[in-house]
Amino acid sequence: MSKFLDDFLVTMPTTQRQKLLELLQIKQQDGTIKSSLEFQAELENMLREIESREGGPTFKARKQEHQANSINHNKNMNELLFDLxxxxxxxxxxxxxxxxxxxxxxxxxxxxxxxxYSLKSKLERYKLLMKNTDSFIDGVHEQFSYPEYTETDEKALQTLRKDRFDKYLDNTYDAENIGDALQLSGIETTDQLKTSYGRKLADIKVLNRTGTPSENPQHSIDKAIDGSLSTYWAESILVDQPITQNVNELWGSSYNGVSKDGAICELEIALNGITTVSDIQFDPFCSYPLEIVSIYGYETEDKGGKVYELISPNHDNIYQRSKKSVNQMTFQFPSVEVSKLRILIRQENYLKENYLVNADEANNEELWRKLSSDPELIDDYKNANETIAEFDKKNEITGWSVYLKKLQEWAVQVNDVSVLKAATTAMESVKTGDYQNAMLLKLQAMTKDAQVNINNNPSVQPSWQAVNKTSYLYGAYNISVFGRKYRNQSIYVTSPLPLSSNATRISLETVEKHHDIEIGPETTQLSHRSDSYDKARITDIEYYITHKKNPTSSDWQPILPVDKEYVKGELLLGDLVQGSYPELDEYQLKGESLIVYSFRFPVTSDQTVVLRRNGVAMSSKTYVISNDGKKIGILGKFYSASSIYTVDYKPADGAWIVNLNELSGISPTQYINNNGETGESFAFADINNSITLKHKPYLFRKDLFNYNEEDNAYTQDENKLSSMSPEFPIIVRVNGVEFKNITNYSSNSYDIERLTENDGKTFAQIGNTIVFGSPIDGRKIENINVDYYYVATDIRMKAILRRNSVEDESVTPALYSYHIRCQSYDQEV
Known part of the structure; x- marks a missing residue:
């Protein structure tokens, strides 16, 4: 501990001066010091005294002989007070x-x-673009561990946070990021382990474990549920060989088909009676990933009644399976009413560690129970049969303050850098308070030859030897158990996405979690009976794309992720499709009422449509589909205003792509400078014989390009690359002379040999960069004017998360990540 005390004493002089000043001020206030001159003289005198002690204590023992000397006694007390x-x-x-x-x-x-995480997102984006087999050459990747593209400006959200029918929703409807996933916003969250005042509501204990644990009372199991991330539960399993045990007797059902290697520990949390649980968070304390193997809930305290398999390695719901991480793990599931929770954890990673231990206890298993153990188990007084000198000698070896210093000196002598480094690390452990056991020095960096070095050192050899152990470390900073209730819908809007302004087609890919409920045999009003159990989806996420700054509901174009072949659980919510539908009007003429809804996408066939009321499939005789597949009408006699209607169907082609073109309302703007003149001007080109524009020039898509379906690519019309055509993409003039455009826009590249055309008065445009040729007349590239159009698009995505069930308030969909890819006329290769 000497280094710690040395560092500690360095802070003493400044602190002493501060305390000295405070004490003198107290004396001045009570009248002991009567003037400022006395105050200054006393201060200077005591400062000289402090400096003479070189930062050490000011206390100086004064012997009392014969009659007690009150002056010396008071001085001693004042010095002790000051030092303390x-x-x-x-x-x-x-x-x-x-x-x-x-x-x-x-x-x-x-x-x-x-x-x-940002680098991972970029890596995913580049991996995505490297698969450019379908001409999608640009894109973004977003994951919600550390999201990059979330719109947070409340002013902007006031115009963007709207539902499918353009109805504004306040910020309580913002989707929440929980457990690295986007989900419905909560309306109620109840901590089931403690009250809002901090009173504990639950108890936790270790039921079973493999191996012999080394525990520290300061990091006991109850620290795992105290709600503080500054405390933690931890224990280490020390064994001679890696653990491989048959655990079928205790945990066979949890480990069916899963590796059983490693240290396994089973925890039990006793809740405050029957409790609603839908969310469990586990913050692991570990150096290597810790696995949460399974979580079971029990209805009664004696583990009778219902047993809920909440998390397991082979759960039917892939999002309720085991997880392994060093970071916080969140487990969500439909709410259950339970009295007890059983959590099974596994640490399969271990360290081979070397220790210096007392030779007499090297083979004593109890020693390994003392790792970071109760200091009372370590005798800090001499035994009856040992002298003070022997006790002091033992202290010199086993105590922190001297032993570590001696070990450092010894490591330097034998030139063992690894031991020196380990001793320094151990000292730092003492400094931060991580080690409580004065009998044990952990030397992670110690070599296998350490025992030889110890045997060669007479001051250490008699009492100590090196021992190698396999160590499994696991624990938890915090375990949280919640009961949550969610809104039935929430909205997420991205910030403007960094996609090409020349984007033409956009696709989306997502990773989501949804909940299905089992529907038993039901009888409809038309005696339509299903004899088998059906599954109905009660959560959904709707996606929309826009390129406008202030979009209305019609400007948000729906898009279906490419990994979804069918639409499942789409909420029927009004009619957005305009136009005449005689096939629906004829029901009105017959005197039958028809409640009409529109689909988000046209259906490919009415045979693929399944209409559900509160999850139960309805007969096809209860509704009618419009001829164009855009609308569905429910017959009034089968309609209930208090019910929730959802629909499953296969959409027609086009649901997976959003097209951006002039028909979508894109309005290119001609560049005009501050003087009202057209074109962006430059005095001269840079050293690379190029210039960089403020914007990427816009290409007049439908006029300049033709789409080749077979090659899945665009070809350009060379006749429209000059100012003679009204659809020119860009005009470049140098010294008043128009240069020739030799850009191959179909591949977003240029042939360097073509720069010699037109007597070298040529240019190529790649993105917002203009590359010039070299005129053969030798004139410099200066007095440049570039006349072009550009589009200031704000491509955004909106996601509307829904729960289409009134009863299941604890259920939420989740969005873990998404890819947005775009096809562009900038066809990079």
């Missing part, structure tokens, strides 16, 4: 600094994690 208050203040300062450093470290780690 200085120590307390310095200790408090160090605590504050350590806390600040811990918070800073967490912040830095969070920033590093965010950067890592």
């Amino acid at each position: 208050t200085t120590l307390f203040e310095a200790s408090a300062s160090i605590d504050r600094l350590l806390a600040d450093n811990k918070q800073l470290s967490r912040s830095l780690l969070g920033s590093i994690k965010k950067s890592i």
Whole structure:
């Protein structure tokens, strides 16, 4: 501990001066010091005294002989008071600094994690673009661990946060990011482990484990549910060989077909009676990924009644299967009413660690129970048959303050860098308070030859030897159990996405979680009976794309993710399709009422449509589909206003692509400078014989290009690349002379040899960069004017998350990530 004390004492002089000033001010206030001159003289005198002690304690023992000397006694007491208050203040300062450093470290780690996730997103994007077999050459990838493209400007959201029918929703309808996934916003969250005042509502204990644990009372199992991330539960399993055990007797059902290697621990949480649970969060304490194998819920305290398989390795719902991570893991499921929870965890990763231990206890299994154990188990007093000198010698070896210093000196002598590094690490462990056991020094970096070095050192060899153990470390900063209720809909809107302004076609791919409910045999009013169980989807996520800054409901174009062949669980909610539908009007003429809804996408065939009322499939005789497949009408005699109607169907072609073109309302703008003149001007080209425009020039798609269905690519009309055509993409003039455009827009490239055409008065446009040829007359590339059109699009995506069930308030869909890809006339290769 010497290094820690050395560092501690460095802070003493400043702290001493601060406390000295405070004490003198108290004396001045009570009249002991009567003037400012006395105050200054006393201060200077005591400062000289402090400096003479070189930052050490000011206390100086004064012997009392014969009659007690009250002056000396008071001086001793004042010095003790001063030293103690200085120590307390310095200790408090160090605590504050350590806390600040811990918070800073967490912040830095969070920033590093965010950067890592950002790099992963970019990697996913590039992997996506490398698969460019369908001419989709640009895109974005978003995951919700650290999202990058979420719109957070409330002013912008006031115009964007609208439902399918353009109805504004306030910010309580913003979708929430929970457990690295987007989900419905919550209306009620109940902590089932403690009250809002912090009173504990549950108990936790370890039921079973494999191996012999080394526990620390300061990090006991109850710390896992105290709600604080500054405390934690941890234990280490120390064994001679990696654990491979037959656990079928205890956990066979949980581990069917799963590896059983590693340290396994079973926890039990006793809740406060019958409790609603729908959400469990686990913050692991570990160096390597910790696996949450299974979570079971029990209706009664004696584990009788219903048993709920909430999480398991082979759960039917893939989103309720085991997880493995070093970061927080969130488990969500439809709410259950339980009294107890059983959580099974597994740590399969281990470390081979070397220790210096007392030779007499090297083979004693109890020693391994003492790792970070109760200090009372370690004798800090001499035994009856040992002298003070022997006790001091033992302390010199086993105590932190001297032993670590000696070990460092010894490591330097034998030139063992690994041991020196390990000793330094151990000292830092003491500094942060991680080690409580003065009998044990953990040397992670120690070599296998350590015992030879110990045997060669006479001061260490008699009492210590190196021992190698296999260590499994696991624990939890915090385990949280919640009961949640969600809104029936929430909205998520992206910020403007960094996609090409020349985008023509957009596709979407998502990773989602949904909930299905089982529907038993039901009888409709038409005696239509289903004898088998059916599954109905009660959650849905609708996606829309727009390119306008202030979009209305008609500007948001629906899109279906490419990984979905069918629409499932779409909520029927009004009619957005205009036009005449005689096939529906004839029912009105017959005197039958018809409640009409529109589909988000035209259906490919009415044979694929399944209409559901509160999840139950209705007969095809209860509704009618329009001829164009855009509308559905429910016969009034089968309609209930209090019911929720959803529909499953296969959409027609075009549901998976959003087309952006002039027909979509894109309006290109001609570049005009601050003087009202057309064209962007440059004095001269850069060293690369090029210039960079402020915007990427817009291409007049339908006039300049023809789409080749067989090649799935665009070809350009060369006759429309000059100013003689009204659809020109760009005009470049140098010294008043128009240069020739040799760009191959179908591949977004150019042939360098073509730059010599037109006597070198040529250019190529790649993105917003203009590359010039070299005129053969030798004139410089200067006085440049570029006349072009551009589009300031705001391509955004909106997701509307829904729960189409009144009863299942604890159920939410989840969006984990999405890819947006676009096809562009900038066909990069």
